[in-house]
Amino acid sequence: MDIIALSGINIVYAVASLFLLAAGLSIIFGMMGVINLAHGEFLMLGGFAFVLSVNAGIDFWISMFIVAPLVVMFIGMVMERLIVRHLYGRTVETILATWGVSLFLIGVTSVTLGYQQLGVSAPLGSVEIGDYRIGGYTFFIIGLAFAVLAFLYAILRWSSFGLKARGTMQSASTAATLGVNVGYVYSATFGLGAAISGLAGAAFAPIAGVTPVSGLTYIGKAFITVIAGGPLPLIGTSTASLLLGFINAAVTAISTPVLGEIALLAAAILLLRLLPAGITRRFFRGGL
Amino acid sequence: MIVETSDLWRTFGGVAAVAGVNFRLEPGELRCLIGSNGAGKSTFFKLLTGQLRPSKGHISILGRQTTTSQPFEISRLGVGIKTQVPNLFEGLSVRENLHLAARRTHAGKAARLAAEAMLEDIELADRAGVPVRELSHGQRQWVELGMVLVSEPKLVLLDEPAAGMTQAEVERTAMLLQRMRKDRAFIIVEHDMHFVRNIAERVTVFHRGRILVEDTMEAVTSNAEVRNAYLGQKFGKDHD
């Protein structure tokens, strides 16, 4: 009985972490068609911003929910302005340029912060389920994933920014003729995606620690989730997280995390074989 | 029967773009498909070429079931296809474009000769070495027409071969087609009524995903139902 509850929690946790890791990437890809190969470094920078801020004496939660997202948002918007803006509509060039940014950020952080792993211990104690103990932080991550989903849904569905962003996503030229400042929308969307990535990076820092190459451990999963999900950022990423998180957790439980990752990739590739443009291109039209 | 479709449907998210079309094309026939925008003729065309799959119904081309075939499989039956937007190998020269098309059906030296002959036919021999991206719109359409015809297809499917052309170019295209007609079967989707009147024998009118009328050009032009379907589109004038 306990073991069933425990496995259930593990699966939900795997789904939630996939969603958190991929959300920022999926916003940028879904709304702007840009695949940001520096996404892993956004997560890494969020982690560093958070850890350094906590070490500097700033409150744990303020560091996570305010400092990390703001720092990464700023970096994301600068990157959008300097590089991505010049390449809109040229998908392959954007991928390559953001890959360059990824290497650059890894290089800069390793020079300035060194290769040592930095970390903060996770708060919230632990919960006992029968003979097993689960960290309270596990539940925090699950809750955070739901909160981020709700937040993104609300902002894209009901805010005036969301309306403009959805309009721009459907047709940038039409939006522009209606007086929407498309450049501003792109910049803000990129910033939003970066901020969510910063938050996610901060949230995982107490669990995994941060090094300049931390991004590389997350980015594979994030790519798979977003690509399997297809172009609708919220529905796509959440359904893909659900499916792939389940497979990942199940395979990890009976073997090793690496085999879990391989199963994740294999499942995603099979999924793409059946639905070449991801889940949402096939089953959902319109929506988010 | 060269082409036969039975109860052919294609729906997009609940909307039927092609709704139960039964279409037949006899050997040697040249048929124009006309209809207002959204009448379903382009969707029907893409179903024939394998670019789209039918939701329901069957297609047979040159005696083969092609309902679920890929475009290259349909092409290999001896079907020449020209899509609506010019579809060329932009970076390659006119000669190379034609040669690649000829090579599907002609071996070695014969392919080269066929390509050279076609260069003459489409009157672009003097531009043979130029990358096609540097040609004018009309010339690019002719290159594609040449690519379609150089493989000696038994059936030719053309989607708006006169689109975006000047009056003079339209006439030249019609002449070109007449000259290379031989005894092949043609299906031509076209908006340009001037062009259609120039070449068509029988015309199929699409309306709301169905075949409205199938008759000679004269009969169709005087048909009240067709006039209604074209409501406000100044049917009968040369340009719609």
Place this chain on the structure above:
Amino acid sequence: MKTELTSPAFIAALVIGGAIVFAAPLFLETYDLFNFTVFAIMAMLAISLNFVWGIGGILSLGQALFFGLGGYAYAITAINLGSGWGLLAAIAVPCLFALIVGYVAFYGRISDVYFGVVSLTISLILYNFVNSTSDAFYTIGAARLGGYNGIPSVPPIQAPWAAQPLGFEAMYMLCALTALVFYLGVRLFVRAPFGRVIVAVRENDLRAELLGYDPRYHRLVVFAIGAAMSGLAGAFFAAWGAFIGPETFSVSFAAQAIIWVLFGGLGTLIGPVVGALSVSWFTTWLGEVRLLDPNIALGLLFIISVLLVPNGMVPALRRVLERLRIVKQRADT
């Protein structure tokens, strides 16, 4: 094909390339020759990536993973069965892997960009997998995978008729000549009938398909050949350093291969070779002088290549030379 083989440009490439390959040992110290060998291996990887991406139009961002697969296949097989079988495995294993991945991707008609990201992800996951194999459980015959430590003491290449394995100089010759063969082979390929179809599929796959060519099949063939070429380069690399490690699957190595091709000139024939030689030389030099973190340098080079020299250095240089020639002509008249 016949005309290309006897064309002046091809003969010139053959003669100049051959002269460089054979002359280098006369002028170079042993240490430099050792470095040149690895440059030649990197040029092989660059040529194969350019073949797949520049000629075939397949966005194979993780192409370097086939290099790694080839290296590992060589190391494991050579330790167990000898270097001859090792080289065969280094060609066969990546080729087979590419056939499987390519079949799923191309016959599923996965879009170009998705394919690029998937191929990079496969590389990432192989990296994590190989890193996790330090346990003795991961032993194939006499070869231990060794996780992040890699496989040491990879046997050198030895001809079946020879008593000794290849020495420094012979190894250099083998790698440099193979790189030259790759270059000339790709050159012949693009002019050959099958190569023209490949280029046609890259230029416009719908048109090619409407003419009756199956783009899925053509992409698969190019991808598999490219993987075999990269795999052979990986085998030479493992034999050259007597070592193969998981870094060959790392994202930064994959990025390097992309930069070589991009910097030199994607789709040109000599550009990727120039890119591989100049960028490898540059990063080696940076490592020696410790002026700048190599990741920062590669990242900047990457961004600059995309934004400022989108066609690569070789076409850019050609344009500059052309302009100089025109200016000079004007001055002369």
